[in-house]
Amino acid sequence: MRKETPVSTSSAPVVRLVEVDAEHDGQRIDNFLLRLCKGVPKSHIYKAIRGGEVRVNKGRIQADYRVVAGDVVRVPPLRLPAAGEARPVPGSEFPIVFEDDALLVIDKPAGVAVHGGSGVSFGVIEQLRAARPEARFLELVHRLDRETSGLLMVAKKRSALLALHAMLREGKGDKHYLALVEGDWVNDRQHIRLALTKWTTQSGERRVRPDPDGQSAHTIVTLRQRFGRYSLVDAELRSGRTHQIRVHLAASGFPIIGDEKYGVDETRAQFARQGFNRMFLHAHQLTLPHPLTGEILRLTAELPPACRKLLQQLENQ
Structure with a gap:
């Protein structure tokens, strides 16, 4: 458990001295504070760090500082939810x-x-x-x-997080996505190797494009089913770049249905009129060793009802 010592006993917000436990060893100070100060906006956290209000072992630090077990963190008075106040973030569980x-x-x-x-x-x-x-x-x-x-x-444990990050960096495990694309996919199995780079539009929107000088990226695409002018494909990630599958498929001439950034506007509008209002990209299968036990996990998430319904409509056309 973290040890917390209030500097004042008044009812007003007080400075706290929090000792870092082994469970949080190696965590960035900004993430440590966001977890500790639930409900406090990120902007307040970063402002407190920049202003020197947050200190570790009495010294100033940067937002990328990684705490060490035994560190004593000075947590300044921040706008925390009052006792009994409704949480600013609605709690929610997912399947x-x-x-x-x-x-x-x-x-x-x-x-x-x-x-x-x-x-x-x-x-x-x-x-x-x-x-x-x-x-x-x-x-x-x-x-x-x-x-x-x-x-x-x-x-749910830092040890698991570090082990999983190492696996992803080393390319261990298989991640498969299902995508419905525009066009009649030709090859049963195809390797797409296009280096990618990030850029920002004039409106400030983040995008990715193929670039020979960008980061290497590799996707393996396997045909699942043809629907005339559309194809259901399996995309296996062999690297983990931002928007990788979306850009690789679009650059190959097969944009994903419903993709607002890299898809075809007219096609997206057509499917929206039919009631399909999302991008057809679904993280379907995951196979990797358990981060602590090494046992092989084979996990599957079936296509959502909206996607299954759309495929059925295409089959019946």
Whole structure:
């Protein structure tokens, strides 16, 4: 347990001295404070760090400082929810695919961000923390785009988080997505190797494009089923770049149905008129060793009802 010592005994917000325990060893100070000060906006946390109000072992630190077990963190008075006040983040659980004392894997719905930021006040991780106030540690292992549904890993122990991050860096495990694309996919199996780079539009929107000087990226695409002018494909990630599957498929001439960034506007509008109002990209299968036991986990999240319904409509046309 973290040891907390208030500097004042008044009823007003007070400075707290918090000793870091072994469970949080190696965590960034900003994430440590966000977890400790539930409900406090990120902007307040970063302002307190920049202003020197947050100190570690009496010294100033930067937002990327990683705490060490035994560190004493000075937590300044921050705007915390009052006792009995409704949580600013609504607690929510999500369909659980796998859970033990180290790892939680959920089936994330489309349209829900994995975390707050970029105009979103909260996401999956904040809602899980609000729903599980007794949980001492909950951290995202990886990300899914807001409009992508399917398997999302959340670590319940720092040791599990570090082990999973190492696995992902080393390319261990298999991650498969299902995507409905525009066009008649030709090859049964195809490797797409296009380096990618991030850029920002004039409006400030984040995008990704193929770039020979960018980061290497590798996707293996396997045909699942043809529907005339559309194809259902399996996309296996062999690297984990931002928007990788979306950009690789679009650059190959097969944009994902419903993709607002890289898809075809007319096609998206056509499917929206039929009642399909999302991107057809779903994290379907995940196979990897358990981060602590080494046991092989084979996890599956079936296609959501809206996606299954659309495929049935295409079959009947």
